[in-house]
Amino acid sequence: MASYYRSKSPPCIDETLAQFRQMVPRSAPDTLVGFLAEVFKASPEERERLLKNEPSNNVKQVYLYSLYRAGLSDETQKYAAANQLTALLDKLQAGRVPTLEAVRPSAIPGDNDALIGAYMASGKTVFIQRILENYTSAEDPMVSDALRMAYMMSKFGNTLTPKGRDDVMTKAACEKYQCKADSQKFRRLLTLASAFWSTQSLSAKDEGIKTTLSDFFARDARLKDLLAAEQAAFGNYMTAIMLIATFKDKREGADQDRTYELMNKSASIYEHFGTGKEAFEPFISLKK
Structure with a gap:
Protein backbone atom coordinates (compact mmCIF):
# COMPACT_ATOMS: atom_id res chain seq x y z
CA MET A 1 0.00 0.00 0.00
CA THR A 125 3.33 15.70 -0.44
CA VAL A 126 0.80 18.32 0.64
CA PHE A 127 -0.62 15.61 2.93
CA ILE A 128 2.77 15.15 4.62
CA GLN A 129 3.17 18.92 4.86
CA ARG A 130 -0.14 19.15 6.72
CA ILE A 131 1.04 16.56 9.23
CA LEU A 132 4.23 18.49 9.96
CA GLU A 133 2.59 21.91 10.14
CA ASN A 134 1.24 20.98 13.56
CA TYR A 135 4.75 21.74 14.84
CA THR A 136 4.60 25.34 13.64
CA SER A 137 2.12 26.45 16.30
CA ALA A 138 3.50 24.30 19.13
CA GLU A 139 5.57 25.94 21.88
CA ASP A 140 9.25 25.09 22.23
CA PRO A 141 9.00 22.72 25.24
CA MET A 142 6.24 20.68 23.59
CA VAL A 143 8.16 20.48 20.31
CA SER A 144 11.25 19.21 22.14
CA ASP A 145 9.28 16.68 24.18
CA ALA A 146 7.45 15.39 21.11
CA LEU A 147 10.69 14.96 19.16
CA ARG A 148 12.22 13.14 22.13
CA MET A 149 9.30 10.75 22.32
CA ALA A 150 9.51 10.16 18.58
CA TYR A 151 13.18 9.23 18.76
CA MET A 152 12.53 6.89 21.67
CA MET A 153 9.57 5.33 19.88
CA SER A 154 11.65 4.79 16.77
CA LYS A 155 14.40 3.04 18.73
CA PHE A 156 12.51 1.22 21.48
CA GLY A 157 8.89 0.89 20.33
CA ASN A 158 5.70 2.07 22.01
CA THR A 159 7.05 1.63 25.55
CA LEU A 160 9.79 4.22 24.85
CA THR A 161 11.98 2.11 27.11
CA PRO A 162 15.36 0.40 26.57
CA LYS A 163 15.82 -3.10 27.95
CA GLY A 164 16.73 -2.95 31.60
CA ARG A 165 15.29 0.53 32.22
CA ASP A 166 12.08 1.32 34.09
CA ASP A 167 9.11 2.31 31.93
CA VAL A 168 8.79 5.95 33.03
CA MET A 169 8.55 8.22 29.98
CA THR A 170 4.85 7.86 29.23
CA LYS A 171 3.97 8.40 32.88
CA ALA A 172 6.33 11.39 33.07
CA ALA A 173 4.74 12.91 29.96
CA CYS A 174 1.26 12.35 31.38
CA GLU A 175 2.21 14.09 34.62
CA LYS A 176 3.97 16.98 32.89
CA TYR A 177 0.99 17.69 30.64
CA GLN A 178 -1.63 16.90 33.33
CA CYS A 179 -3.32 14.29 31.18
CA LYS A 180 -5.85 13.29 33.84
CA ALA A 181 -7.06 16.83 34.44
CA ASP A 182 -7.20 17.88 30.78
CA SER A 183 -6.16 15.44 28.08
CA GLN A 184 -6.00 18.00 25.26
CA LYS A 185 -2.36 19.00 25.72
CA PHE A 186 -1.27 15.40 26.23
CA ARG A 187 -3.07 14.30 23.07
CA ARG A 188 -1.42 17.19 21.21
CA LEU A 189 1.96 15.92 22.42
CA LEU A 190 1.18 12.39 21.21
CA THR A 191 -0.03 13.71 17.86
CA LEU A 192 3.18 15.67 17.38
CA ALA A 193 5.32 12.71 18.42
CA SER A 194 3.55 10.34 16.03
CA ALA A 195 3.88 12.91 13.24
CA PHE A 196 7.67 12.97 13.44
CA TRP A 197 8.06 9.27 14.18
CA SER A 198 5.88 8.14 11.27
CA THR A 199 7.25 10.55 8.66
CA GLN A 200 10.84 9.90 9.68
CA SER A 201 10.30 6.13 9.53
CA LEU A 202 8.63 6.29 6.11
CA SER A 203 11.26 8.69 4.76
CA ALA A 204 13.84 5.90 4.74
CA LYS A 205 12.12 4.38 1.69
CA ASP A 206 10.23 7.34 0.22
CA GLU A 207 12.04 10.25 -1.38
CA GLY A 208 8.95 12.48 -1.39
CA ILE A 209 8.50 12.18 2.36
CA LYS A 210 12.24 12.47 2.97
CA THR A 211 12.48 15.74 1.03
CA THR A 212 9.33 17.20 2.58
CA LEU A 213 10.49 16.37 6.10
CA SER A 214 13.97 17.78 5.53
CA ASP A 215 12.72 20.96 3.88
CA PHE A 216 10.13 21.58 6.58
CA PHE A 217 12.67 21.75 9.39
CA ALA A 218 15.34 23.43 7.27
CA ARG A 219 13.24 26.48 6.48
CA ASP A 220 12.12 27.16 10.07
CA ALA A 221 15.09 28.32 12.16
CA ARG A 222 13.29 27.71 15.47
CA LEU A 223 12.30 24.16 14.66
CA LYS A 224 15.67 23.45 13.06
CA ASP A 225 17.48 24.40 16.27
CA LEU A 226 15.09 22.42 18.47
CA LEU A 227 15.51 19.36 16.25
CA ALA A 228 19.32 19.64 16.34
CA ALA A 229 19.24 19.89 20.14
CA GLU A 230 17.07 16.77 20.47
CA GLN A 231 19.21 14.85 17.99
CA ALA A 232 22.27 15.62 20.11
CA ALA A 233 20.45 14.76 23.34
CA PHE A 234 19.30 11.42 21.94
CA GLY A 235 22.86 10.61 20.87
CA ASN A 236 24.07 11.38 24.40
CA TYR A 237 21.28 9.26 25.85
CA MET A 238 22.31 6.29 23.73
CA THR A 239 25.89 6.72 24.95
CA ALA A 240 24.65 6.79 28.54
CA ILE A 241 22.60 3.63 28.01
CA MET A 242 25.62 1.86 26.53
CA LEU A 243 27.79 2.80 29.51
CA ILE A 244 25.08 1.77 31.98
CA ALA A 245 24.86 -1.65 30.32
CA THR A 246 28.64 -1.98 30.32
CA PHE A 247 29.06 -1.25 34.02
CA LYS A 248 25.77 -2.56 35.40
CA ASP A 249 27.00 -5.94 36.63
CA LYS A 250 30.75 -5.46 36.72
CA ARG A 251 32.63 -2.37 37.83
CA GLU A 252 36.25 -2.06 38.85
CA GLY A 253 37.21 0.85 41.01
CA ALA A 254 35.82 4.23 41.95
CA ASP A 255 36.01 5.71 38.45
CA GLN A 256 33.70 3.09 36.98
CA ASP A 257 31.33 3.39 39.95
CA ARG A 258 31.20 7.13 39.36
CA THR A 259 30.63 6.67 35.64
CA TYR A 260 27.74 4.28 36.30
CA GLU A 261 26.11 6.66 38.78
CA LEU A 262 26.46 9.69 36.52
CA MET A 263 25.11 7.90 33.45
CA ASN A 264 22.13 6.60 35.42
CA LYS A 265 21.43 10.14 36.56
CA SER A 266 21.71 11.47 33.00
CA ALA A 267 19.40 8.81 31.57
CA SER A 268 16.81 9.38 34.29
CA ILE A 269 16.74 13.15 33.77
CA TYR A 270 16.35 12.62 30.02
CA GLU A 271 13.55 10.08 30.52
CA HIS A 272 11.71 12.55 32.76
CA PHE A 273 11.94 15.29 30.10
CA GLY A 274 14.70 17.37 31.60
CA THR A 275 16.46 19.50 29.01
CA GLY A 276 19.44 18.08 27.16
CA LYS A 277 21.69 20.45 29.09
CA GLU A 278 20.27 19.35 32.44
CA ALA A 279 20.44 15.68 31.53
CA PHE A 280 23.98 15.57 30.25
CA GLU A 281 25.84 17.91 32.57
CA PRO A 282 27.20 14.70 34.19
CA PHE A 283 29.12 14.12 30.94
CA ILE A 284 30.98 17.35 31.68
CA SER A 285 31.68 16.22 35.25
CA LEU A 286 32.91 12.89 33.96
CA LYS A 287 35.51 14.54 31.75
CA LYS A 288 36.98 16.65 34.57
Whole structure:
Protein backbone atom coordinates (compact mmCIF):
# COMPACT_ATOMS: atom_id res chain seq x y z
CA MET A 1 0.00 0.00 0.00
CA ALA A 2 2.85 2.37 0.82
CA SER A 3 4.02 2.46 -2.80
CA TYR A 4 0.62 2.32 -4.52
CA TYR A 5 0.88 5.86 -5.89
CA ARG A 6 3.84 4.89 -8.05
CA SER A 7 1.92 2.37 -10.16
CA LYS A 8 -1.77 2.78 -9.20
CA SER A 9 -2.04 -1.00 -9.47
CA PRO A 10 -5.49 -2.45 -8.54
CA PRO A 11 -3.93 -5.73 -7.30
CA CYS A 12 -2.12 -3.69 -4.63
CA ILE A 13 -5.47 -2.56 -3.20
CA ASP A 14 -6.95 -6.04 -3.56
CA GLU A 15 -4.09 -7.57 -1.60
CA THR A 16 -4.42 -4.99 1.19
CA LEU A 17 -8.16 -5.60 1.48
CA ALA A 18 -7.69 -9.37 1.40
CA GLN A 19 -5.40 -9.08 4.40
CA PHE A 20 -7.85 -6.81 6.18
CA ARG A 21 -10.71 -9.28 5.65
CA GLN A 22 -8.73 -11.89 7.58
CA MET A 23 -8.34 -9.64 10.60
CA VAL A 24 -10.58 -9.61 13.66
CA PRO A 25 -13.32 -6.99 13.05
CA ARG A 26 -12.43 -3.67 14.61
CA SER A 27 -12.87 0.03 14.04
CA ALA A 28 -11.76 1.34 10.69
CA PRO A 29 -7.98 1.91 10.63
CA ASP A 30 -7.25 5.54 9.83
CA THR A 31 -4.43 4.83 7.38
CA LEU A 32 -6.62 2.54 5.27
CA VAL A 33 -9.53 4.99 5.43
CA GLY A 34 -7.33 7.87 4.28
CA PHE A 35 -5.91 5.71 1.51
CA LEU A 36 -9.29 4.58 0.20
CA ALA A 37 -10.78 8.06 0.56
CA GLU A 38 -8.16 9.43 -1.80
CA VAL A 39 -8.59 6.50 -4.21
CA PHE A 40 -12.39 6.93 -4.24
CA LYS A 41 -12.08 10.66 -4.82
CA ALA A 42 -9.47 10.40 -7.59
CA SER A 43 -10.84 7.42 -9.52
CA PRO A 44 -14.59 6.85 -10.01
CA GLU A 45 -13.77 3.69 -11.94
CA GLU A 46 -11.77 2.17 -9.10
CA ARG A 47 -14.43 3.30 -6.64
CA GLU A 48 -17.12 1.47 -8.59
CA ARG A 49 -14.99 -1.66 -8.91
CA LEU A 50 -14.32 -1.86 -5.19
CA LEU A 51 -17.79 -1.00 -3.89
CA LYS A 52 -19.72 -3.63 -5.80
CA ASN A 53 -20.19 -7.13 -4.41
CA GLU A 54 -18.08 -6.70 -1.26
CA PRO A 55 -18.65 -9.79 0.95
CA SER A 56 -17.19 -8.46 4.21
CA ASN A 57 -19.34 -6.35 6.51
CA ASN A 58 -16.18 -5.03 8.14
CA VAL A 59 -14.82 -3.81 4.80
CA LYS A 60 -18.21 -2.30 3.92
CA GLN A 61 -17.96 -0.17 7.05
CA VAL A 62 -14.46 0.93 6.02
CA TYR A 63 -15.80 1.81 2.58
CA LEU A 64 -18.55 3.95 4.08
CA TYR A 65 -16.10 5.72 6.36
CA SER A 66 -13.79 6.30 3.37
CA LEU A 67 -16.57 7.67 1.17
CA TYR A 68 -17.56 10.02 3.96
CA ARG A 69 -14.02 11.28 4.50
CA ALA A 70 -13.57 11.68 0.75
CA GLY A 71 -16.39 14.23 0.87
CA LEU A 72 -18.54 12.23 -1.57
CA SER A 73 -21.89 12.99 0.07
CA ASP A 74 -24.25 11.46 -2.51
CA GLU A 75 -22.22 8.27 -2.84
CA THR A 76 -22.01 7.98 0.95
CA GLN A 77 -25.79 8.27 1.35
CA LYS A 78 -26.48 5.72 -1.38
CA TYR A 79 -23.93 3.22 -0.06
CA ALA A 80 -25.24 3.52 3.50
CA ALA A 81 -28.83 2.92 2.37
CA ALA A 82 -27.90 -0.04 0.16
CA ASN A 83 -25.84 -1.79 2.84
CA GLN A 84 -27.80 -1.17 6.05
CA LEU A 85 -25.19 1.28 7.32
CA THR A 86 -27.35 4.33 7.99
CA ALA A 87 -26.72 4.06 11.75
CA LEU A 88 -22.97 4.29 11.15
CA LEU A 89 -23.45 7.26 8.84
CA ASP A 90 -25.60 8.98 11.46
CA LYS A 91 -22.80 8.43 13.98
CA LEU A 92 -20.20 9.95 11.65
CA GLN A 93 -22.38 12.96 11.00
CA ALA A 94 -23.22 13.44 14.68
CA GLY A 95 -19.52 13.25 15.56
CA ARG A 96 -18.70 15.85 12.91
CA VAL A 97 -15.89 13.71 11.57
CA PRO A 98 -14.04 15.98 9.11
CA THR A 99 -13.50 15.14 5.47
CA LEU A 100 -9.94 14.47 4.39
CA GLU A 101 -9.76 17.88 2.76
CA ALA A 102 -10.51 19.55 6.10
CA VAL A 103 -8.09 17.53 8.24
CA ARG A 104 -5.40 19.62 9.91
CA PRO A 105 -3.82 17.50 12.66
CA SER A 106 -3.72 19.00 16.13
CA ALA A 107 -4.58 16.63 18.97
CA ILE A 108 -5.82 13.45 17.24
CA PRO A 109 -2.98 11.06 16.30
CA GLY A 110 -5.29 9.23 13.89
CA ASP A 111 -5.43 12.33 11.70
CA ASN A 112 -1.74 11.82 10.93
CA ASP A 113 -2.48 8.24 9.88
CA ALA A 114 -5.35 9.30 7.61
CA LEU A 115 -3.15 11.83 5.80
CA ILE A 116 -0.35 9.28 5.45
CA GLY A 117 -2.86 6.93 3.85
CA ALA A 118 -3.90 9.69 1.45
CA TYR A 119 -0.25 10.25 0.55
CA MET A 120 0.21 6.54 -0.15
CA ALA A 121 -2.69 6.69 -2.58
CA SER A 122 -1.68 9.88 -4.35
CA GLY A 123 1.97 10.74 -3.79
CA LYS A 124 0.88 14.31 -2.98
CA THR A 125 3.33 15.70 -0.44
CA VAL A 126 0.80 18.32 0.64
CA PHE A 127 -0.62 15.61 2.93
CA ILE A 128 2.77 15.15 4.62
CA GLN A 129 3.17 18.92 4.86
CA ARG A 130 -0.14 19.15 6.72
CA ILE A 131 1.04 16.56 9.23
CA LEU A 132 4.23 18.49 9.96
CA GLU A 133 2.59 21.91 10.14
CA ASN A 134 1.24 20.98 13.56
CA TYR A 135 4.75 21.74 14.84
CA THR A 136 4.60 25.34 13.64
CA SER A 137 2.12 26.45 16.30
CA ALA A 138 3.50 24.30 19.13
CA GLU A 139 5.57 25.94 21.88
CA ASP A 140 9.25 25.09 22.23
CA PRO A 141 9.00 22.72 25.24
CA MET A 142 6.24 20.68 23.59
CA VAL A 143 8.16 20.48 20.31
CA SER A 144 11.25 19.21 22.14
CA ASP A 145 9.28 16.68 24.18
CA ALA A 146 7.45 15.39 21.11
CA LEU A 147 10.69 14.96 19.16
CA ARG A 148 12.22 13.14 22.13
CA MET A 149 9.30 10.75 22.32
CA ALA A 150 9.51 10.16 18.58
CA TYR A 151 13.18 9.23 18.76
CA MET A 152 12.53 6.89 21.67
CA MET A 153 9.57 5.33 19.88
CA SER A 154 11.65 4.79 16.77
CA LYS A 155 14.40 3.04 18.73
CA PHE A 156 12.51 1.22 21.48
CA GLY A 157 8.89 0.89 20.33
CA ASN A 158 5.70 2.07 22.01
CA THR A 159 7.05 1.63 25.55
CA LEU A 160 9.79 4.22 24.85
CA THR A 161 11.98 2.11 27.11
CA PRO A 162 15.36 0.40 26.57
CA LYS A 163 15.82 -3.10 27.95
CA GLY A 164 16.73 -2.95 31.60
CA ARG A 165 15.29 0.53 32.22
CA ASP A 166 12.08 1.32 34.09
CA ASP A 167 9.11 2.31 31.93
CA VAL A 168 8.79 5.95 33.03
CA MET A 169 8.55 8.22 29.98
CA THR A 170 4.85 7.86 29.23
CA LYS A 171 3.97 8.40 32.88
CA ALA A 172 6.33 11.39 33.07
CA ALA A 173 4.74 12.91 29.96
CA CYS A 174 1.26 12.35 31.38
CA GLU A 175 2.21 14.09 34.62
CA LYS A 176 3.97 16.98 32.89
CA TYR A 177 0.99 17.69 30.64
CA GLN A 178 -1.63 16.90 33.33
CA CYS A 179 -3.32 14.29 31.18
CA LYS A 180 -5.85 13.29 33.84
CA ALA A 181 -7.06 16.83 34.44
CA ASP A 182 -7.20 17.88 30.78
CA SER A 183 -6.16 15.44 28.08
CA GLN A 184 -6.00 18.00 25.26
CA LYS A 185 -2.36 19.00 25.72
CA PHE A 186 -1.27 15.40 26.23
CA ARG A 187 -3.07 14.30 23.07
CA ARG A 188 -1.42 17.19 21.21
CA LEU A 189 1.96 15.92 22.42
CA LEU A 190 1.18 12.39 21.21
CA THR A 191 -0.03 13.71 17.86
CA LEU A 192 3.18 15.67 17.38
CA ALA A 193 5.32 12.71 18.42
CA SER A 194 3.55 10.34 16.03
CA ALA A 195 3.88 12.91 13.24
CA PHE A 196 7.67 12.97 13.44
CA TRP A 197 8.06 9.27 14.18
CA SER A 198 5.88 8.14 11.27
CA THR A 199 7.25 10.55 8.66
CA GLN A 200 10.84 9.90 9.68
CA SER A 201 10.30 6.13 9.53
CA LEU A 202 8.63 6.29 6.11
CA SER A 203 11.26 8.69 4.76
CA ALA A 204 13.84 5.90 4.74
CA LYS A 205 12.12 4.38 1.69
CA ASP A 206 10.23 7.34 0.22
CA GLU A 207 12.04 10.25 -1.38
CA GLY A 208 8.95 12.48 -1.39
CA ILE A 209 8.50 12.18 2.36
CA LYS A 210 12.24 12.47 2.97
CA THR A 211 12.48 15.74 1.03
CA THR A 212 9.33 17.20 2.58
CA LEU A 213 10.49 16.37 6.10
CA SER A 214 13.97 17.78 5.53
CA ASP A 215 12.72 20.96 3.88
CA PHE A 216 10.13 21.58 6.58
CA PHE A 217 12.67 21.75 9.39
CA ALA A 218 15.34 23.43 7.27
CA ARG A 219 13.24 26.48 6.48
CA ASP A 220 12.12 27.16 10.07
CA ALA A 221 15.09 28.32 12.16
CA ARG A 222 13.29 27.71 15.47
CA LEU A 223 12.30 24.16 14.66
CA LYS A 224 15.67 23.45 13.06
CA ASP A 225 17.48 24.40 16.27
CA LEU A 226 15.09 22.42 18.47
CA LEU A 227 15.51 19.36 16.25
CA ALA A 228 19.32 19.64 16.34
CA ALA A 229 19.24 19.89 20.14
CA GLU A 230 17.07 16.77 20.47
CA GLN A 231 19.21 14.85 17.99
CA ALA A 232 22.27 15.62 20.11
CA ALA A 233 20.45 14.76 23.34
CA PHE A 234 19.30 11.42 21.94
CA GLY A 235 22.86 10.61 20.87
CA ASN A 236 24.07 11.38 24.40
CA TYR A 237 21.28 9.26 25.85
CA MET A 238 22.31 6.29 23.73
CA THR A 239 25.89 6.72 24.95
CA ALA A 240 24.65 6.79 28.54
CA ILE A 241 22.60 3.63 28.01
CA MET A 242 25.62 1.86 26.53
CA LEU A 243 27.79 2.80 29.51
CA ILE A 244 25.08 1.77 31.98
CA ALA A 245 24.86 -1.65 30.32
CA THR A 246 28.64 -1.98 30.32
CA PHE A 247 29.06 -1.25 34.02
CA LYS A 248 25.77 -2.56 35.40
CA ASP A 249 27.00 -5.94 36.63
CA LYS A 250 30.75 -5.46 36.72
CA ARG A 251 32.63 -2.37 37.83
CA GLU A 252 36.25 -2.06 38.85
CA GLY A 253 37.21 0.85 41.01
CA ALA A 254 35.82 4.23 41.95
CA ASP A 255 36.01 5.71 38.45
CA GLN A 256 33.70 3.09 36.98
CA ASP A 257 31.33 3.39 39.95
CA ARG A 258 31.20 7.13 39.36
CA THR A 259 30.63 6.67 35.64
CA TYR A 260 27.74 4.28 36.30
CA GLU A 261 26.11 6.66 38.78
CA LEU A 262 26.46 9.69 36.52
CA MET A 263 25.11 7.90 33.45
CA ASN A 264 22.13 6.60 35.42
CA LYS A 265 21.43 10.14 36.56
CA SER A 266 21.71 11.47 33.00
CA ALA A 267 19.40 8.81 31.57
CA SER A 268 16.81 9.38 34.29
CA ILE A 269 16.74 13.15 33.77
CA TYR A 270 16.35 12.62 30.02
CA GLU A 271 13.55 10.08 30.52
CA HIS A 272 11.71 12.55 32.76
CA PHE A 273 11.94 15.29 30.10
CA GLY A 274 14.70 17.37 31.60
CA THR A 275 16.46 19.50 29.01
CA GLY A 276 19.44 18.08 27.16
CA LYS A 277 21.69 20.45 29.09
CA GLU A 278 20.27 19.35 32.44
CA ALA A 279 20.44 15.68 31.53
CA PHE A 280 23.98 15.57 30.25
CA GLU A 281 25.84 17.91 32.57
CA PRO A 282 27.20 14.70 34.19
CA PHE A 283 29.12 14.12 30.94
CA ILE A 284 30.98 17.35 31.68
CA SER A 285 31.68 16.22 35.25
CA LEU A 286 32.91 12.89 33.96
CA LYS A 287 35.51 14.54 31.75
CA LYS A 288 36.98 16.65 34.57
